[in-house]
Amino acid sequence: MKKKRILAIVLIAVLLIGGLGLAQAILMPKYINDIIEGRLIEEYYDNAGGNDVIFVGDCEVYENISPIKMWEEYGITSYIRGSSQQLIWQSYYLLEEMLQYEQPKVVVFNVLSMKYNEPQNEAYNRLTLDGMKWSSYKWDAVQASMMDDEDWITYLFPLLRYHSRWSELTAEDFTYLFKTKKSFHQGYLMRTDVRPVTSYPTATPLADYQFGENSYKYLDMIRELCEKNDIPLVLMKAPSIYPVWYDEWEEQMEDYAAEHNLMYINFLELIDEVGIDFNTDTYDNGLHLNLPGAEKMAHYFGKILQDTYDLPDHRSDPEVAAAWQEKVDFYHEMEADQYRELEEYGYLKSYGGRPVDESKE
Amino acid sequence: MKKLAVLLAAAMLMAGCGGSSAETTAAATSAAAEAQTTAAAGEQQAAASDGYVFTVDGTTIAMNAEVAPILEKLGKEKNYFESASCAFEGLDKEYTYNGFVLKTYPLNDVDYVASITLQDDTVATPEGIAIGSELADVTAAYGDSSSDTKCEYVKGDSQLLILLENGVVTSIQYVAITE
Numbered sequence: 001m002k003k004k005r006i007l008a009i010v011l012i013a014v015l016l017i018g019g020l021g022l023a024q025a026i027l028m029p030k031y032i033n034d035i036i037e038g039r040l041i042e043e044y045y046d047n048a049g050g051n052d053v054i055f056v057g058d059c060e061v062y063e064n065i066s067p068i069k070m071w072e073e074y075g076i077t078s079y080i081r082g083s084s085q086q087l088i089w090q091s092y093y094l095l096e097e098m099l100q101y102e103q104p105k106v107v108v109f110n111v112l113s114m115k116y117n118e119p120q121n122e123a124y125n126r127l128t129l130d131g132m133k134w135s136s137y138k139w140d141a142v143q144a145s146m147m148d149d150e151d152w153i154t155y156l157f158p159l160l161r162y163h164s165r166w167s168e169l170t171a172e173d174f175t176y177l178f179k180t181k182k183s184f185h186q187g188y189l190m191r192t193d194v195r196p197v198t199s200y201p202t203a204t205p206l207a208d209y210q211f212g213e214n215s216y217k218y219l220d221m222i223r224e225l226c227e228k229n230d231i232p233l234v235l236m237k238a239p240s241i242y243p244v245w246y247d248e249w250e251e252q253m254e255d256y257a258a259e260h261n262l263m264y265i266n267f268l269e270l271i272d273e274v275g276i277d278f279n280t281d282t283y284d285n286g287l288h289l290n291l292p293g294a295e296k297m298a299h300y301f302g303k304i305l306q307d308t309y310d311l312p313d314h315r316s317d318p319e320v321a322a323a324w325q326e327k328v329d330f331y332h333e334m335e336a337d338q339y340r341e342l343e344e345y346g347y348l349k350s351y352g353g354r355p356v357d358e359s360k361e
Numbered sequence: 362m363k364k365l366a367v368l369l370a371a372a373m374l375m376a377g378c379g380g381s382s383a384e385t386t387a388a389a390t391s392a393a394a395e396a397q398t399t400a401a402a403g404e405q406q407a408a409a410s411d412g413y414v415f416t417v418d419g420t421t422i423a424m425n426a427e428v429a430p431i432l433e434k435l436g437k438e439k440n441y442f443e444s445a446s447c448a449f450e451g452l453d454k455e456y457t458y459n460g461f462v463l464k465t466y467p468l469n470d471v472d473y474v475a476s477i478t479l480q481d482d483t484v485a486t487p488e489g490i491a492i493g494s495e496l497a498d499v500t501a502a503y504g505d506s507s508s509d510t511k512c513e514y515v516k517g518d519s520q521l522l523i524l525l526e527n528g529v530v531t532s533i534q535y536v537a538i539t540e
Contacts, residue, residue: 059447284445286444
Protein backbone atom coordinates (compact mmCIF):
# COMPACT_ATOMS: atom_id res chain seq x y z
CA MET A 1 0.00 0.00 0.00
CA LYS A 2 2.79 2.36 0.97
CA LYS A 3 4.67 1.45 -2.22
CA LYS A 4 1.62 2.28 -4.32
CA ARG A 5 1.24 5.59 -2.58
CA ILE A 6 4.88 6.51 -3.26
CA LEU A 7 4.52 5.40 -6.86
CA ALA A 8 1.44 7.57 -7.28
CA ILE A 9 3.20 10.57 -5.79
CA VAL A 10 6.17 10.07 -8.10
CA LEU A 11 3.86 9.67 -11.08
CA ILE A 12 1.98 12.85 -10.28
CA ALA A 13 5.23 14.72 -9.73
CA VAL A 14 6.55 13.54 -13.09
CA LEU A 15 3.30 14.51 -14.77
CA LEU A 16 3.35 17.90 -13.09
CA ILE A 17 6.93 18.69 -14.04
CA GLY A 18 6.55 17.23 -17.51
CA GLY A 19 3.29 19.10 -18.10
CA LEU A 20 4.72 22.39 -16.99
CA GLY A 21 7.87 21.81 -19.01
CA LEU A 22 5.85 21.05 -22.11
CA ALA A 23 3.58 24.04 -21.56
CA GLN A 24 6.61 26.27 -21.19
CA ALA A 25 8.22 24.89 -24.35
CA ILE A 26 5.03 25.52 -26.31
CA LEU A 27 4.46 29.00 -24.97
CA MET A 28 7.97 30.40 -25.24
CA PRO A 29 8.34 32.65 -28.33
CA LYS A 30 10.26 30.80 -31.05
CA TYR A 31 11.42 33.88 -33.00
CA ILE A 32 11.43 31.89 -36.23
CA ASN A 33 10.02 34.41 -38.69
CA ASP A 34 9.53 37.53 -36.60
CA ILE A 35 12.16 39.17 -34.43
CA ILE A 36 14.62 36.43 -35.34
CA GLU A 37 17.23 38.27 -33.27
CA GLY A 38 15.65 36.50 -30.31
CA ARG A 39 17.54 33.34 -31.39
CA LEU A 40 21.00 34.91 -31.62
CA ILE A 41 22.19 34.20 -28.11
CA GLU A 42 21.07 30.58 -28.04
CA GLU A 43 22.69 29.72 -31.37
CA TYR A 44 26.14 30.23 -29.88
CA TYR A 45 26.01 26.97 -27.96
CA ASP A 46 26.11 25.01 -31.24
CA ASN A 47 29.20 26.91 -32.32
CA ALA A 48 31.07 27.27 -29.05
CA GLY A 49 34.77 26.57 -29.01
CA GLY A 50 37.66 27.19 -31.33
CA ASN A 51 37.00 30.85 -32.01
CA ASP A 52 40.11 33.03 -31.98
CA VAL A 53 38.13 36.27 -31.99
CA ILE A 54 35.01 36.94 -29.98
CA PHE A 55 32.87 40.01 -30.63
CA VAL A 56 30.39 41.16 -28.01
CA GLY A 57 27.91 43.98 -28.23
CA ASP A 58 24.67 45.12 -29.75
CA CYS A 59 23.41 45.12 -33.33
CA GLU A 60 26.44 47.16 -34.31
CA VAL A 61 28.45 43.94 -34.18
CA TYR A 62 26.04 41.28 -35.37
CA GLU A 63 24.90 43.24 -38.40
CA ASN A 64 28.12 44.91 -39.42
CA ILE A 65 30.86 42.28 -39.59
CA SER A 66 30.97 38.99 -41.48
CA PRO A 67 32.98 36.28 -39.66
CA ILE A 68 32.67 34.03 -42.71
CA LYS A 69 34.40 36.64 -44.87
CA MET A 70 37.08 36.92 -42.20
CA TRP A 71 37.56 33.18 -42.45
CA GLU A 72 37.63 33.15 -46.23
CA GLU A 73 40.19 35.94 -46.44
CA TYR A 74 42.40 35.34 -43.43
CA GLY A 75 41.52 31.97 -41.96
CA ILE A 76 40.45 33.71 -38.75
CA THR A 77 37.91 31.83 -36.65
CA SER A 78 35.53 34.22 -34.96
CA TYR A 79 32.10 34.44 -33.40
CA ILE A 80 29.80 37.39 -32.74
CA ARG A 81 27.92 37.04 -29.46
CA GLY A 82 25.68 39.97 -30.17
CA SER A 83 22.05 40.72 -29.44
CA SER A 84 19.65 43.58 -29.88
CA GLN A 85 20.39 46.49 -27.57
CA GLN A 86 22.81 44.31 -25.65
CA LEU A 87 23.66 46.29 -22.54
CA ILE A 88 27.21 46.41 -21.29
CA TRP A 89 26.57 44.24 -18.23
CA GLN A 90 24.98 41.67 -20.51
CA SER A 91 28.09 41.76 -22.71
CA TYR A 92 30.19 41.19 -19.60
CA TYR A 93 28.24 38.17 -18.39
CA LEU A 94 27.98 36.71 -21.89
CA LEU A 95 31.72 37.05 -22.24
CA GLU A 96 32.28 35.52 -18.84
CA GLU A 97 30.07 32.61 -19.88
CA MET A 98 31.86 32.19 -23.22
CA LEU A 99 35.20 31.91 -21.49
CA GLN A 100 33.92 28.70 -19.94
CA TYR A 101 33.59 27.28 -23.44
CA GLU A 102 36.70 28.66 -25.11
CA GLN A 103 39.82 30.75 -24.84
CA PRO A 104 39.82 33.34 -27.64
CA LYS A 105 42.97 35.20 -28.64
CA VAL A 106 41.18 38.55 -28.92
CA VAL A 107 37.95 40.01 -27.56
CA VAL A 108 36.27 42.91 -29.36
CA PHE A 109 33.67 45.03 -27.60
CA ASN A 110 31.48 47.57 -29.39
CA VAL A 111 31.18 50.68 -27.24
CA LEU A 112 27.76 52.06 -28.21
CA SER A 113 26.15 50.48 -25.16
CA MET A 114 28.21 52.76 -22.92
CA LYS A 115 25.36 55.22 -23.44
CA TYR A 116 23.06 53.09 -21.29
CA ASN A 117 23.82 53.29 -17.61
CA GLU A 118 20.67 51.52 -16.46
CA PRO A 119 18.33 48.75 -17.58
CA GLN A 120 16.20 49.96 -20.47
CA ASN A 121 13.47 47.66 -21.61
CA GLU A 122 12.12 44.22 -20.78
CA ALA A 123 11.59 43.38 -24.44
CA TYR A 124 15.27 43.72 -25.24
CA ASN A 125 16.23 42.01 -21.99
CA ARG A 126 14.25 38.99 -23.11
CA LEU A 127 15.95 38.87 -26.49
CA THR A 128 19.31 38.58 -24.77
CA LEU A 129 18.61 36.70 -21.57
CA ASP A 130 16.02 34.08 -22.51
CA GLY A 131 18.49 32.43 -24.88
CA MET A 132 21.22 31.99 -22.27
CA LYS A 133 21.61 28.58 -20.71
CA TRP A 134 21.08 28.50 -16.99
CA SER A 135 24.25 29.29 -15.08
CA SER A 136 25.52 31.74 -12.52
CA TYR A 137 26.31 34.07 -15.45
CA LYS A 138 22.71 34.13 -16.53
CA TRP A 139 21.60 34.71 -12.99
CA ASP A 140 23.97 37.66 -12.66
CA ALA A 141 22.93 39.01 -16.05
CA VAL A 142 19.27 38.82 -15.06
CA GLN A 143 19.92 40.59 -11.77
CA ALA A 144 21.84 43.36 -13.51
CA SER A 145 19.30 43.77 -16.32
CA MET A 146 15.87 43.67 -14.72
CA MET A 147 13.60 46.67 -14.85
CA ASP A 148 11.83 47.63 -11.62
CA ASP A 149 8.66 45.85 -12.63
CA GLU A 150 10.38 42.62 -13.64
CA ASP A 151 10.64 39.54 -11.50
CA TRP A 152 13.63 37.18 -11.60
CA ILE A 153 11.40 34.15 -11.29
CA THR A 154 9.98 34.81 -14.75
CA TYR A 155 13.48 34.24 -16.13
CA LEU A 156 13.83 31.04 -14.15
CA PHE A 157 10.38 29.86 -15.17
CA PRO A 158 9.51 31.73 -18.39
CA LEU A 159 6.11 30.06 -18.33
CA LEU A 160 5.16 32.65 -15.72
CA ARG A 161 5.92 35.35 -18.26
CA TYR A 162 4.56 33.80 -21.41
CA HIS A 163 1.53 31.89 -20.17
CA SER A 164 -0.85 34.41 -21.72
CA ARG A 165 0.46 33.56 -25.18
CA TRP A 166 -1.74 30.51 -25.29
CA SER A 167 -4.40 32.29 -27.34
CA GLU A 168 -1.83 33.55 -29.85
CA LEU A 169 -0.03 30.32 -30.60
CA THR A 170 0.63 29.55 -34.23
CA ALA A 171 1.81 26.50 -36.15
CA GLU A 172 5.34 27.80 -35.66
CA ASP A 173 5.10 27.17 -31.92
CA PHE A 174 4.51 23.48 -32.53
CA THR A 175 6.70 23.00 -35.58
CA TYR A 176 9.67 24.38 -33.66
CA LEU A 177 8.76 22.92 -30.31
CA PHE A 178 11.79 20.65 -30.11
CA LYS A 179 14.00 22.14 -32.76
CA THR A 180 14.97 25.53 -34.05
CA LYS A 181 16.07 27.07 -37.30
CA LYS A 182 19.60 28.06 -38.18
CA SER A 183 19.65 31.63 -39.40
CA PHE A 184 22.99 33.18 -38.47
CA HIS A 185 26.58 32.91 -39.59
CA GLN A 186 28.80 32.75 -36.52
CA GLY A 187 26.42 35.27 -34.95
CA TYR A 188 26.20 37.46 -38.07
CA LEU A 189 22.73 38.37 -39.34
CA MET A 190 22.87 38.57 -43.12
CA ARG A 191 20.94 41.09 -45.21
CA THR A 192 21.71 41.68 -48.86
CA ASP A 193 19.15 44.37 -49.66
CA VAL A 194 20.01 48.03 -50.10
CA ARG A 195 18.38 51.09 -48.62
CA PRO A 196 20.82 53.96 -49.00
CA VAL A 197 21.53 56.83 -46.68
CA THR A 198 19.63 59.78 -48.08
CA SER A 199 19.77 62.03 -45.05
CA TYR A 200 21.38 62.17 -41.66
CA PRO A 201 19.70 62.29 -38.26
CA THR A 202 19.98 65.43 -36.19
CA ALA A 203 22.08 65.22 -33.06
CA THR A 204 19.73 66.15 -30.25
CA PRO A 205 21.68 68.01 -27.55
CA LEU A 206 22.02 65.99 -24.35
CA ALA A 207 21.80 67.28 -20.82
CA ASP A 208 24.83 65.22 -19.86
CA TYR A 209 27.36 63.60 -22.15
CA GLN A 210 29.25 61.82 -19.41
CA PHE A 211 28.98 58.03 -19.59
CA GLY A 212 27.54 56.67 -16.36
CA GLU A 213 29.36 55.05 -13.46
CA ASN A 214 27.66 51.74 -14.04
CA SER A 215 28.76 51.69 -17.67
CA TYR A 216 32.34 52.36 -16.66
CA LYS A 217 32.12 49.76 -13.92
CA TYR A 218 31.26 47.05 -16.43
CA LEU A 219 33.76 48.31 -18.98
CA ASP A 220 36.39 47.95 -16.26
CA MET A 221 35.08 44.47 -15.50
CA ILE A 222 35.32 43.45 -19.15
CA ARG A 223 38.87 44.80 -19.32
CA GLU A 224 39.87 43.08 -16.09
CA LEU A 225 38.28 39.81 -17.17
CA CYS A 226 40.31 39.91 -20.38
CA GLU A 227 43.47 40.81 -18.47
CA LYS A 228 42.91 37.95 -16.05
CA ASN A 229 42.59 35.55 -18.96
CA ASP A 230 45.48 37.12 -20.83
CA ILE A 231 43.28 38.11 -23.76
CA PRO A 232 43.79 41.44 -25.54
CA LEU A 233 40.67 43.61 -25.52
CA VAL A 234 39.84 45.77 -28.53
CA LEU A 235 37.22 48.50 -28.37
CA MET A 236 35.35 49.40 -31.51
CA LYS A 237 32.65 51.77 -32.64
CA ALA A 238 30.88 50.41 -35.68
CA PRO A 239 30.29 52.61 -38.73
CA SER A 240 26.58 53.07 -38.03
CA ILE A 241 25.41 56.63 -38.55
CA TYR A 242 22.45 56.18 -36.24
CA PRO A 243 22.06 56.35 -33.26
CA VAL A 244 24.23 59.45 -33.15
CA TRP A 245 27.70 58.93 -31.68
CA TYR A 246 28.56 62.23 -30.00
CA ASP A 247 32.02 63.79 -30.06
CA GLU A 248 31.93 63.94 -26.28
CA TRP A 249 31.43 60.18 -26.14
CA GLU A 250 34.22 59.63 -28.60
CA GLU A 251 36.56 61.66 -26.42
CA GLN A 252 35.74 59.55 -23.37
CA MET A 253 36.40 56.29 -25.22
CA GLU A 254 39.67 57.59 -26.64
CA ASP A 255 40.74 58.63 -23.16
CA TYR A 256 39.76 55.27 -21.67
CA ALA A 257 41.62 53.34 -24.35
CA ALA A 258 44.71 55.50 -23.95
CA GLU A 259 44.64 55.20 -20.17
CA HIS A 260 44.46 51.41 -20.29
CA ASN A 261 46.59 50.90 -23.37
CA LEU A 262 43.77 49.35 -25.39
CA MET A 263 43.27 49.42 -29.12
CA TYR A 264 40.21 51.51 -29.95
CA ILE A 265 38.93 51.86 -33.49
CA ASN A 266 36.10 54.20 -34.40
CA PHE A 267 35.05 53.00 -37.84
CA LEU A 268 32.91 56.10 -38.31
CA GLU A 269 36.22 57.84 -38.87
CA LEU A 270 37.37 55.19 -41.35
CA ILE A 271 34.42 55.05 -43.73
CA ASP A 272 36.59 55.79 -46.78
CA GLU A 273 39.46 53.56 -45.70
CA VAL A 274 37.13 50.63 -45.18
CA GLY A 275 35.51 51.44 -48.51
CA ILE A 276 31.96 51.74 -47.22
CA ASP A 277 29.59 53.45 -49.61
CA PHE A 278 26.36 54.36 -47.86
CA ASN A 279 24.61 54.39 -51.22
CA THR A 280 25.10 50.66 -51.58
CA ASP A 281 26.38 49.13 -48.34
CA THR A 282 23.48 49.57 -45.92
CA TYR A 283 20.02 48.03 -45.88
CA ASP A 284 18.38 50.44 -43.47
CA ASN A 285 19.61 53.95 -44.19
CA GLY A 286 22.84 53.64 -42.26
CA LEU A 287 21.80 51.90 -39.07
CA HIS A 288 23.33 48.60 -40.20
CA LEU A 289 25.49 47.44 -43.06
CA ASN A 290 24.28 44.95 -45.61
CA LEU A 291 26.35 41.97 -46.76
CA PRO A 292 28.73 43.89 -49.04
CA GLY A 293 29.28 46.41 -46.24
CA ALA A 294 29.80 43.72 -43.58
CA GLU A 295 32.29 41.98 -45.86
CA LYS A 296 34.23 45.21 -46.34
CA MET A 297 34.38 45.55 -42.57
CA ALA A 298 35.58 41.96 -42.22
CA HIS A 299 38.24 42.54 -44.86
CA TYR A 300 39.54 45.69 -43.20
CA PHE A 301 39.19 44.69 -39.56
CA GLY A 302 40.39 41.13 -40.13
CA LYS A 303 43.72 42.37 -41.42
CA ILE A 304 44.20 44.64 -38.44
CA LEU A 305 43.39 41.84 -36.02
CA GLN A 306 45.60 39.31 -37.76
CA ASP A 307 48.55 41.68 -38.13
CA THR A 308 48.30 43.05 -34.61
CA TYR A 309 47.63 39.84 -32.70
CA ASP A 310 49.36 37.39 -34.98
CA LEU A 311 46.20 35.33 -35.38
CA PRO A 312 46.79 31.96 -37.02
CA ASP A 313 45.43 31.15 -40.46
CA HIS A 314 43.41 28.00 -39.78
CA ARG A 315 42.63 27.30 -43.42
CA SER A 316 45.59 24.91 -43.56
CA ASP A 317 44.20 22.86 -40.67
CA PRO A 318 42.08 20.17 -42.35
CA GLU A 319 39.82 19.56 -39.36
CA VAL A 320 39.03 23.22 -38.81
CA ALA A 321 38.75 23.88 -42.52
CA ALA A 322 36.24 21.06 -42.92
CA ALA A 323 34.10 22.38 -40.09
CA TRP A 324 34.20 25.88 -41.50
CA GLN A 325 33.42 24.72 -45.02
CA GLU A 326 29.95 23.81 -43.79
CA LYS A 327 29.53 27.30 -42.42
CA VAL A 328 30.82 28.80 -45.66
CA ASP A 329 28.41 26.70 -47.69
CA PHE A 330 25.44 27.75 -45.56
CA TYR A 331 26.52 31.39 -45.87
CA HIS A 332 26.68 31.32 -49.65
CA GLU A 333 23.45 29.37 -49.90
CA MET A 334 21.67 32.06 -47.93
CA GLU A 335 23.41 34.78 -49.92
CA ALA A 336 22.21 33.23 -53.16
CA ASP A 337 18.71 32.78 -51.79
CA GLN A 338 18.51 36.38 -50.67
CA TYR A 339 19.62 37.66 -54.07
CA ARG A 340 17.07 35.35 -55.65
CA GLU A 341 14.32 36.87 -53.49
CA LEU A 342 15.46 40.36 -54.34
CA GLU A 343 15.28 39.47 -58.01
CA GLU A 344 11.91 37.79 -57.68
CA TYR A 345 10.08 40.06 -55.26
CA GLY A 346 12.12 43.24 -55.20
CA TYR A 347 12.68 42.84 -51.47
CA LEU A 348 13.67 40.18 -48.95
CA LYS A 349 10.29 38.62 -48.40
CA SER A 350 11.48 35.80 -46.12
CA TYR A 351 14.25 37.67 -44.37
CA GLY A 352 12.50 40.59 -42.72
CA GLY A 353 12.73 43.00 -45.64
CA ARG A 354 10.02 45.40 -46.63
CA PRO A 355 8.96 46.58 -50.07
CA VAL A 356 10.74 49.75 -51.07
CA ASP A 357 7.54 51.62 -51.81
CA GLU A 358 6.38 51.22 -48.21
CA SER A 359 8.90 53.72 -47.03
CA LYS A 360 9.58 57.30 -47.72
CA GLU A 361 12.69 57.25 -49.85
CA MET B 362 -1.45 13.22 -2.87
CA LYS B 363 -4.58 15.32 -2.94
CA LYS B 364 -2.43 18.41 -2.49
CA LEU B 365 -0.23 17.39 -5.38
CA ALA B 366 -3.22 16.83 -7.59
CA VAL B 367 -4.57 20.26 -6.71
CA LEU B 368 -1.19 21.78 -7.41
CA LEU B 369 -1.06 20.07 -10.79
CA ALA B 370 -4.52 21.27 -11.68
CA ALA B 371 -3.70 24.80 -10.56
CA ALA B 372 -0.50 24.80 -12.54
CA MET B 373 -2.20 23.60 -15.70
CA LEU B 374 -4.90 26.19 -15.23
CA MET B 375 -2.29 28.86 -14.83
CA ALA B 376 -0.88 27.97 -18.21
CA GLY B 377 -4.08 29.15 -19.75
CA CYS B 378 -5.32 31.59 -17.19
CA GLY B 379 -4.70 34.64 -19.28
CA GLY B 380 -7.56 33.92 -21.60
CA SER B 381 -10.05 36.28 -20.17
CA SER B 382 -7.69 38.59 -18.40
CA ALA B 383 -6.50 42.00 -19.41
CA GLU B 384 -3.01 40.54 -19.46
CA THR B 385 -3.82 38.45 -22.48
CA THR B 386 -5.12 41.44 -24.32
CA ALA B 387 -1.88 43.20 -23.66
CA ALA B 388 0.24 40.24 -24.65
CA ALA B 389 1.42 40.17 -28.22
CA THR B 390 3.03 37.25 -29.95
CA SER B 391 6.05 37.67 -27.77
CA ALA B 392 7.24 39.47 -24.73
CA ALA B 393 9.05 41.77 -27.06
CA ALA B 394 5.96 42.92 -28.79
CA GLU B 395 4.13 43.16 -25.53
CA ALA B 396 6.73 45.28 -23.89
CA GLN B 397 6.87 47.51 -26.92
CA THR B 398 3.16 47.96 -26.63
CA THR B 399 3.34 48.63 -22.94
CA ALA B 400 6.10 51.14 -23.41
CA ALA B 401 3.93 53.19 -25.64
CA ALA B 402 0.75 52.92 -23.65
CA GLY B 403 -1.06 56.16 -23.23
CA GLU B 404 -1.16 57.21 -26.85
CA GLN B 405 -4.92 56.93 -26.79
CA GLN B 406 -5.04 59.96 -24.55
CA ALA B 407 -2.62 61.89 -26.71
CA ALA B 408 -5.19 63.90 -28.60
CA ALA B 409 -6.56 65.29 -25.37
CA SER B 410 -3.14 65.84 -23.85
CA ASP B 411 -2.89 67.91 -20.73
CA GLY B 412 0.87 68.08 -21.16
CA TYR B 413 3.15 70.69 -22.64
CA VAL B 414 2.38 71.44 -26.27
CA PHE B 415 4.30 73.17 -28.99
CA THR B 416 2.48 75.47 -31.37
CA VAL B 417 3.77 76.55 -34.75
CA ASP B 418 1.87 78.37 -37.50
CA GLY B 419 -1.41 77.60 -35.80
CA THR B 420 -0.68 73.89 -35.46
CA THR B 421 -0.57 72.54 -31.93
CA ILE B 422 1.54 69.46 -31.34
CA ALA B 423 1.14 67.32 -28.24
CA MET B 424 3.39 64.48 -27.23
CA ASN B 425 2.06 60.99 -27.98
CA ALA B 426 -0.42 62.44 -30.46
CA GLU B 427 -0.99 60.64 -33.72
CA VAL B 428 1.33 62.37 -36.14
CA ALA B 429 -0.40 61.98 -39.51
CA PRO B 430 -2.87 64.88 -39.15
CA ILE B 431 -0.10 67.05 -37.72
CA LEU B 432 2.19 66.36 -40.65
CA GLU B 433 -0.61 67.22 -43.01
CA LYS B 434 -0.98 70.63 -41.39
CA LEU B 435 2.74 71.28 -41.21
CA GLY B 436 3.27 70.65 -44.91
CA LYS B 437 6.42 69.46 -46.60
CA GLU B 438 9.37 69.01 -44.29
CA LYS B 439 12.85 70.33 -45.08
CA ASN B 440 14.52 67.04 -44.32
CA TYR B 441 13.38 63.52 -43.53
CA PHE B 442 15.23 60.68 -41.85
CA GLU B 443 13.99 57.26 -40.90
CA SER B 444 15.53 54.29 -39.25
CA ALA B 445 14.38 50.87 -38.25
CA SER B 446 14.73 49.95 -34.64
CA CYS B 447 16.89 46.96 -33.81
CA ALA B 448 14.82 43.81 -34.07
CA PHE B 449 11.38 45.34 -33.72
CA GLU B 450 8.96 46.25 -36.44
CA GLY B 451 8.36 49.82 -37.49
CA LEU B 452 10.43 52.90 -38.14
CA ASP B 453 11.53 55.79 -36.03
CA LYS B 454 11.08 58.88 -38.19
CA GLU B 455 12.47 62.36 -38.02
CA TYR B 456 10.99 65.40 -39.79
CA THR B 457 12.95 68.62 -39.89
CA TYR B 458 11.07 71.88 -40.34
CA ASN B 459 12.22 75.48 -40.08
CA GLY B 460 13.35 75.87 -36.51
CA PHE B 461 12.42 72.48 -35.12
CA VAL B 462 12.71 68.70 -35.50
CA LEU B 463 9.80 66.36 -34.87
CA LYS B 464 10.50 62.70 -34.11
CA THR B 465 7.99 59.88 -34.06
CA TYR B 466 7.71 56.36 -32.75
CA PRO B 467 5.64 53.56 -34.26
CA LEU B 468 2.95 51.55 -32.59
CA ASN B 469 0.70 49.09 -34.38
CA ASP B 470 1.40 50.67 -37.77
CA VAL B 471 0.60 54.17 -36.53
CA ASP B 472 3.19 56.87 -35.84
CA TYR B 473 3.00 59.04 -32.74
CA VAL B 474 4.91 62.14 -31.65
CA ALA B 475 7.99 61.13 -29.67
CA SER B 476 9.75 64.47 -29.34
CA ILE B 477 10.18 67.97 -30.66
CA THR B 478 13.47 69.80 -30.48
CA LEU B 479 13.61 73.53 -31.11
CA GLN B 480 16.72 74.38 -33.06
CA ASP B 481 16.87 78.15 -33.32
CA ASP B 482 15.14 81.31 -32.17
CA THR B 483 12.72 81.48 -35.07
CA VAL B 484 10.35 79.40 -32.98
CA ALA B 485 9.40 79.58 -29.32
CA THR B 486 7.31 77.73 -26.80
CA PRO B 487 3.78 79.02 -26.22
CA GLU B 488 5.13 80.37 -22.92
CA GLY B 489 7.58 82.53 -24.86
CA ILE B 490 10.85 80.67 -24.30
CA ALA B 491 13.25 80.33 -27.23
CA ILE B 492 16.89 79.51 -27.85
CA GLY B 493 18.72 82.49 -26.37
CA SER B 494 16.24 83.15 -23.57
CA GLU B 495 17.68 83.56 -20.11
CA LEU B 496 17.34 81.35 -17.05
CA ALA B 497 15.17 83.94 -15.34
CA ASP B 498 12.75 83.84 -18.27
CA VAL B 499 12.60 80.06 -18.02
CA THR B 500 11.92 79.96 -14.31
CA ALA B 501 9.37 82.75 -14.63
CA ALA B 502 7.55 80.77 -17.31
CA TYR B 503 7.79 77.27 -15.90
CA GLY B 504 8.88 77.50 -12.30
CA ASP B 505 12.07 77.09 -10.32
CA SER B 506 14.74 74.60 -11.26
CA SER B 507 17.33 72.94 -9.10
CA SER B 508 19.90 73.23 -11.86
CA ASP B 509 20.99 76.27 -13.83
CA THR B 510 22.14 74.17 -16.79
CA LYS B 511 19.25 71.75 -17.08
CA CYS B 512 15.64 72.62 -16.33
CA GLU B 513 13.20 69.72 -16.41
CA TYR B 514 9.47 70.07 -16.17
CA VAL B 515 6.87 67.32 -16.35
CA LYS B 516 3.24 67.84 -17.19
CA GLY B 517 0.78 65.14 -18.19
CA ASP B 518 2.46 62.78 -20.61
CA SER B 519 5.16 65.23 -21.60
CA GLN B 520 8.51 66.37 -20.37
CA LEU B 521 9.99 69.75 -21.22
CA LEU B 522 13.77 69.75 -21.09
CA ILE B 523 15.57 73.07 -21.37
CA LEU B 524 19.36 73.15 -21.48
CA LEU B 525 21.37 76.26 -20.73
CA GLU B 526 24.94 77.39 -20.95
CA ASN B 527 26.09 80.44 -19.02
CA GLY B 528 22.49 81.19 -18.11
CA VAL B 529 21.31 81.19 -21.73
CA VAL B 530 18.98 78.60 -23.29
CA THR B 531 20.77 76.41 -25.85
CA SER B 532 18.24 73.64 -26.35
CA ILE B 533 14.52 73.12 -25.84
CA GLN B 534 13.10 69.62 -26.10
CA TYR B 535 9.60 68.27 -25.67
CA VAL B 536 9.72 64.56 -24.95
CA ALA B 537 6.84 62.09 -24.84
CA ILE B 538 6.45 60.12 -21.65
CA THR B 539 5.35 56.68 -22.71
CA GLU B 540 5.37 54.69 -19.50
